[in-house]
Amino acid sequence: MKDQRRLTAYVLLLDAGDALVGHGLAESETTAEKIIAGMNLMAYDAMAIGPMELGLGAAGLRELLARAEFPVLSANALWRADQQLVGQPYSIIDVGAYKIGVVGLTRLPGEELSDYTVLDPEEVLAEVASEVREQADTIVVLTNIPYRSALDLASAVGGIDLVVAALPRQLPSRALRVPQTGTLVLTAEQPLTGHSGRRIGKLVVRVDGDGTLSQEEWESVALGPGIRDDLGMRLLLERYDD
Amino acid sequence: MSVRALRGLAVLLAGLLLSACGGGAPGSDLLSASPSEPTSNDHRDAMQLVILHTNDNWGETEPCG
Numbered sequence: 001m002k003d004q005r006r007l008t009a010y011v012l013l014l015d016a017g018d019a020l021v022g023h024g025l026a027e028s029e030t031t032a033e034k035i036i037a038g039m040n041l042m043a044y045d046a047m048a049i050g051p052m053e054l055g056l057g058a059a060g061l062r063e064l065l066a067r068a069e070f071p072v073l074s075a076n077a078l079w080r081a082d083q084q085l086v087g088q089p090y091s092i093i094d095v096g097a098y099k100i101g102v103v104g105l106t107r108l109p110g111e112e113l114s115d116y117t118v119l120d121p122e123e124v125l126a127e128v129a130s131e132v133r134e135q136a137d138t139i140v141v142l143t144n145i146p147y148r149s150a151l152d153l154a155s156a157v158g159g160i161d162l163v164v165a166a167l168p169r170q171l172p173s174r175a176l177r178v179p180q181t182g183t184l185v186l187t188a189e190q191p192l193t194g195h196s197g198r199r200i201g202k203l204v205v206r207v208d209g210d211g212t213l214s215q216e217e218w219e220s221v222a223l224g225p226g227i228r229d230d231l232g233m234r235l236l237l238e239r240y241d242d
Numbered sequence: 243m244s245v246r247a248l249r250g251l252a253v254l255l256a257g258l259l260l261s262a263c264g265g266g267a268p269g270s271d272l273l274s275a276s277p278s279e280p281t282s283n284d285h286r287d288a289m290q291l292v293i294l295h296t297n298d299n300w301g302e303t304e305p306c307g
Contacts, residue, residue, distance in 0.1 A: 001294060008292045016297035023300070031301045038303070052300070096289045144297065166297035189297050197299030202292065209286045237303060 001042055002230065004202075010095050013042060014102065016166045016187070017050030017144035020064065023193065029060045033067065034240045040069040041236055048104040049074040049087050050144035050166075051118075058115040061086070073104020073142060076124040078117045086116065089128055092135050098207055101136030103128055105143035107166070121145055125157050133159055137211025140164065147187045151176070154183035161213050162186070164201070175203060175218035184213060188220050198223050 005011050019039070020032035032053075039047065049072060053061060058079070065072050065087065075089035090103040105121040121143065132139055141163045143150065150165030155178045162184045171190045178185060188201030199220050206215040 004292060004294060008290065010289055011292045011294065014293060014295045015299070016295065019296070019299040019301075021301045028301065031303065034303055035299065035301065095291060097286045098289065140293075162293070164293070164295045164297070186295060187297055188295050189299075191298035191300055193300075197296065197302035199296075201295040201297075203295070204290065204292050206288050207291050208288050213291075 012045045012093065012095065012100065012102075012140075014140070014142050014164055015039065015044055015047040016142055016164050017048035017104075017106070018052040018166065019047060019050070019197070021052050021056060022196070023052075028056060029064075030240070032056060032060070032064055034237070036064055036067045037236055037240070038233060040067075041232055044070045045093055046071045046073055046091050046102045046104070046142060048072075048142040048144055049077055049106050051107055051109040051113075054086070054106070054109065054113050054116050054118075071102070071104075073102065074106045075103055075128045076119040076121055077106040078119070080113075080115055080117050083117065090132050092132075095207075098138060098211060099136045100138045100140060101132035102140045102142055103132055105141060105145065107143065107145045122153055122156055125153065125160075129157060129159050138162075138207060138213065147172070147185070150185050150187070151178055154178045154185050155180040157181070161211070162203075167191070171199075171220055175216045184216060186218060 001013060020035050021028040047070060054077060071091035072087040073091060074087045077086040078084060079086055087104060090101055093100045093102060105125060106118050108118050125141065129139060138161045139159065141160055144166040145153065147165045147168035150163045154160060154163045158181045160183045165185060165187045168187045168190050172187065176185050177183065186201055186203060189196065189199040199222055201218065201220050204217045205213045208214055
């Protein structure tokens with residue numbers, strides 16, 4: 001990431017969510033705190049809230065949100081008690097002469113969660129997209145809904161430039177544009193238990209004068225031993241492991 | 243040039259200046275764009291953007307190296 005930022009003037013670093021905890025980790029809040037610290041160090045520009053983050057419970061999640069130095073987004077996850085949004089619905093990020101609107105959407109949880117209400121992502125996106133369009137040149141949706149559902153979402157809701165999604169059944173080999181709307185849809189990692197967070201997607205794209213995206217080139221890069229560890233990150237992890 | 247002619251010229255110049263400063267008819271092309279209107283996109287240069295994106299980290303903290 002540091003290398004990419006040295007090489008390119010305009011870089012966004014985004015996470016589609018379900019980042020902080022895994023399935024049934026006993027020390028989940030400690031793990032999540034460590035990952036938030038790592039994401040702060042890497043200077044993430046935004047992250048979407050996933051159902052796994054909601055699984056931390058209200059108190060734990062509130063504390064983690066306060067630690068994040070980047071926008072944590074969801075336009076459709078609400079606190080059940082007061083029906084207020086858990087995170088920011090979207091963030092407008094200045095990149096060069098352009099304003100990039102990043103909207104967060106949370107996947108519907110598999111079971112009802114006592115602290116939260118999660119609204120239908122497609123219905124919410126249709127409302128939020130028009131609001132963001134008034135403030136941004138380009139709209140990016142950041143969401144942990146499965147890749148195939150993201151293709152349906154991108155087909156159904158117009159005016160979206162890019163959807164960064166999750167959970168592919170099979171890792172796509174290229175960036176796909178849905179024919180109905182021309183929206184680009186991406187996902188970087190096909191996670192399995194014990195094998196997750198080990199790939200990063202890299203989209204190189206031209207932003208045209210009207211904010212539309214063109215000339216896209218995309219790849220999913222394996223974070224293998226060929227990529228050297230960052231010293232600052234190693235020290236941070238060691239501090240937590242002590 | 244007579245004094246009357248000079249006055250006529252002065253009035254003509256003043257009229258032209260007023261038009262150029264926004265005193266012209268509505269819809270005039272001169273300075274008709276107010277500051278609150280969106281900036282035209284036509285003059286922005288296209289730019290290359292790199293988006294790095296991750297998903298489903300699931301609490302993984304093992305270094306990759």
